[in-house]
Amino acid sequence: QLVESGGGSVQAGESLRLSCTASGYTYNRYCMAWFRQFPGKEREGVAGIATDADGRAKYADSAKGRFTISRDNAKDTVHLQMNNLKPEDTAMYYCAADRNPGYRYCTMAARGQAPPPDSGYWGQGTQVTVS
Numbered sequence: 329q330l331v332e333s334g335g336g337s338v339q340a341g342e343s344l345r346l347s348c349t350a351s352g353y354t355y356n357r358y359c360m361a362w363f364r365q366f367p368g369k370e371r372e373g374v375a376g377i378a379t380d381a382d383g384r385a386k387y388a389d390s391a392k393g394r395f396t397i398s399r400d401n402a403k404d405t406v407h408l409q410m411n412n413l414k415p416e417d418t419a420m421y422y423c424a425a426d427r428n429p430g431y432r433y434c435t436m437a438a439r440g441q442a443p444p445p446d447s448g449y450w451g452q453g454t455q456v457t458v459s
Contacts, residue, residue, distance in 0.1 A: 330354055330423045335454030338413055346408040346454060348423030354449040355379070355404040356425035359434035362397060362408045363442050364419040365453075371422065371442035376434030377406060386438035390417075413458045420453040 334346040346362070361376035375397040377385045385397050396409040406423065426433045426448045436443050 330425065330449055330451035332421065332423050332451040332454040335421060335456045337457040337459065340414055340458055342413055342458075343409070343411045344413065344456060346410065346421055346423075346456075348406050348408075348451060350404040350425065350449075354425055355401075356429065356433070356448075358429050359426065359431045360399065360406045361424050361433040361437040362406075362421060363424055363437060364417075364421045364456075366419045371445075373437030373440045373442055374421070375408060376431075376437035378431065378434060379406075384434075386434050388438060388440040390440065410456070413456070415458045417456060418458050420455050422453045423451045425449045 329351050330348055332348045358380055359376050360379055362374040363371045364374050365371040373388045374391050375387045375395055377397045377399050379399055379401055394412045398407045
């Protein structure tokens with residue numbers, strides 16, 4: 329199970345920090361990623377981070393320079409620090425992990441893409457609204 333938190337309503341230019349805590353073997357030991365979904369649109373990738381020794385973070389173009397993904401493997405938790413938020417960032421944000429080992433979700437998140445929902449574990453989402 330993946331549980332997101334930290335969403336809310338903010339003004340443009342403000343910041344939010346999203347968190348995702350995994351339980352029940354849903355924390356992928358290779359990659360964890362964040363995706364978002366606009367109303368009526370498909371999900372898109374935001375950022376991914378390698379949860380192994382590599383620790384590399386990857387970002388979609390929309391997130392570069394404003395968002396920072398981080399991990400706390402001891403707590404099976406990943407965070408998404410979002411600064412200088414814009415109204416176009418308004419969306420439901422999801423944390424996700426591939427059911428299989430590997431970096432696929434990180435690669436897709438960096439490309440702004442999203443994998444098939446049934447290919448992994450997804451949280452319930454946390455709403456971010458920027459006005």
